[in-house]
Amino acid sequence: MQSISSFNLVDLLLDAVCVVQVDSTIVFVSPAFERIFGYAPDEVIGKRMLDLVHPDDLAATQHQAQIVTQGELQLQFENRYVRKDGSIAHIRWTARWLPDMQVRLAVAHDITERKATESMQAVIYAISEAAHTTHNLQALFLHIHQIVGGLLPATNFAVALYDPHDDRLSFPYHVNEHLPAPEPMALAEDARYAEVIRGGATLLLTPDALVAKATHWRPASHAAQAATAAAPGAQGPLYWLGVPLQTQRGPLGALVLQSYTEQGRYTDKDKELLQFVSTQVAAAIERKQMYERLEHMAQYDQLTHLPNRQLFLDRLKTALARARREQTLLSLLFIDLDRFKEVNDTLGHAMGDLLLQRVAQRLLECVRASDTVARLGGDEFVVLLEGGQAREHATTAANKILAAFGQDFDLEGQRLYIQPSIGVAIYPEHGGEEHHLLGHADEAMYLSKRNGGNQVRVALVSQHS
Numbered sequence: 001m002q003s004i005s006s007f008n009l010v011d012l013l014l015d016a017v018c019v020v021q022v023d024s025t026i027v028f029v030s031p032a033f034e035r036i037f038g039y040a041p042d043e044v045i046g047k048r049m050l051d052l053v054h055p056d057d058l059a060a061t062q063h064q065a066q067i068v069t070q071g072e073l074q075l076q077f078e079n080r081y082v083r084k085d086g087s088i089a090h091i092r093w094t095a096r097w098l099p100d101m102q103v104r105l106a107v108a109h110d111i112t113e114r115k116a117t118e119s120m121q122a123v124i125y126a127i128s129e130a131a132h133t134t135h136n137l138q139a140l141f142l143h144i145h146q147i148v149g150g151l152l153p154a155t156n157f158a159v160a161l162y163d164p165h166d167d168r169l170s171f172p173y174h175v176n177e178h179l180p181a182p183e184p185m186a187l188a189e190d191a192r193y194a195e196v197i198r199g200g201a202t203l204l205l206t207p208d209a210l211v212a213k214a215t216h217w218r219p220a221s222h223a224a225q226a227a228t229a230a231a232p233g234a235q236g237p238l239y240w241l242g243v244p245l246q247t248q249r250g251p252l253g254a255l256v257l258q259s260y261t262e263q264g265r266y267t268d269k270d271k272e273l274l275q276f277v278s279t280q281v282a283a284a285i286e287r288k289q290m291y292e293r294l295e296h297m298a299q300y301d302q303l304t305h306l307p308n309r310q311l312f313l314d315r316l317k318t319a320l321a322r323a324r325r326e327q328t329l330l331s332l333l334f335i336d337l338d339r340f341k342e343v344n345d346t347l348g349h350a351m352g353d354l355l356l357q358r359v360a361q362r363l364l365e366c367v368r369a370s371d372t373v374a375r376l377g378g379d380e381f382v383v384l385l386e387g388g389q390a391r392e393h394a395t396t397a398a399n400k401i402l403a404a405f406g407q408d409f410d411l412e413g414q415r416l417y418i419q420p421s422i423g424v425a426i427y428p429e430h431g432g433e434e435h436h437l438l439g440h441a442d443e444a445m446y447l448s449k450r451n452g453g454n455q456v457r458v459a460l461v462s463q464h465s
């Protein structure tokens with residue numbers, strides 16, 4: 001027993017034992033202090049412990065020291081210190097006052113790694129949450145930028161998306177002090193992106209690497225050079241940090257951070273951090289893309305990319321409410337192609353599809369960008385004209401469409417004429433509710449068709465619904 005007690009047990013502890021006076025002057029620290037705080041005991045004896053505290057935690061630490069000095073046992077106070085190398089140490093303290101010696105005796109337990117794990121888990125959670133809470137991809141990118149910015153310098157931050165079908169990169173999110181967002185480009189045009197995305201590995205280019213490999217990293221094309229060179233008068237980035245965004249289905253793109261100053265330099269630690277969050281970022285972007293695709297499919301016709309019936313009815317409802325409020329007119333053109341079935345029967349369904357796409361295009365060319373052209377299904381289209389002042393406005397637009405169909409359609413070399421029958425219904429004259437108005441326009445179209453087709457007819461009824 002005697003031989004055991006001769007060991008200095010305090011020296012063996014992983015936690016640091018500290019003894020400080022009332023004014024926080026250090027009178028003793030155990031050897032573990034150096035491992036945790038970076039200072040050897042003889043470097044801090046006689047110094048004030050409070051001077052090592054992170055400035056943001058100083059007030060709370062002083063308060064806790066006072067409580068301990070008043071005789072209260074402190075078992076779990078946490079605060080941060082600035083280590084000798086400038087890094088931050090998170091400490092959990094157990095402390096008590098020794099009245100006989102008039103000192104505070106404290107044991108410092110290093111929880112820096114646990115804090116780092118906790119904050120990374122919080123980041124991972126925040127990214128995953130963002131995929132659900134943000135409204136669209138742009139909002140998600142902004143959110144990811146903010147989250148990454150909480151981990152490392154991210155003044156210059158870009159999301160590059162890779163399209164494997166045409167081997168090209170686009171930059172849907174690009175915040176940079178010196179550069180506008182680059183135009184979409186072939187992946188091969190920028191060796192850095194190509195290495196990150198094809199190689200699937202994080203790439204950190206420091207000033208040395210950027211100089212040494214200047215030729216290797218120089219973007220191949222003029223467009224890519226313009227996209228990556230700094231603005232006139234400004235220097236190129238000193239640091240370039242790119243991490244691939246990988247999913248199970250292959251590479252999605254890359255996150256790229258650039259720094260133009262030494263203060264914003266990136267280290268291998270930053271590289272690790274970015275790599276760590278990249279899987280979650282990729283999953284969040286992939287989820288959002290999928291959601292937007294599904295949303296688009298639910299609202300747009302897949303053949304013509306025009307709004308479908310559901311989206312059209314939503315827009316009509318909104319437009320009617322606006323017209324009611326602002327006491328303006330609103331017109332609906334119901335368009336059905338004449339003898340479209342014959343196109344399918346004689347030229348095949350694929351040609352019929354192509355014709356429907358060309359018809360959609362032509363209808364769009366006949367109206368203003370603010371008007372809505374939608375495909376209700378089959379060969380039925382509808383046009384919503386807002387803000388017209390008179391009934392003539394609607395018939396003029398309908399006649400313009402009729403005239404446009406006077407030109408034949410070019411279906412991969414085959415020239416084809418097709419004519420429409422058009423019915424017109426006007427709010428408030430022919431109804432105040434979307435299904436009513438649509439029904440009247442449909443009836444008017446039917447009368448046009450029965451009358452031989454290729455004509456415009458305004459709904460007959462003149463009653464409010």
Ligand SMILES: Nc1nc2c(ncn2[C@@H]2O[C@H](COP(=O)(O)OP(=O)(O)OP(=O)(O)O)[C@@H](O)[C@H]2O)c(=O)[nH]1
Nearest residue numbers: 336337338339340341342344349350352353378379
């Ligand atoms: N190619 C193609 N055909 C379609 C599509 N959807 C519906 N159709 C066809 O479009 C035709 C529409 O029917 P109708 O409007 O009665 O045919 P129509 O020959 O135009 O008759 P009228 O309107 O009376 O002149 C049907 O033959 C459908 O099979 C599509 O997405 N692509």
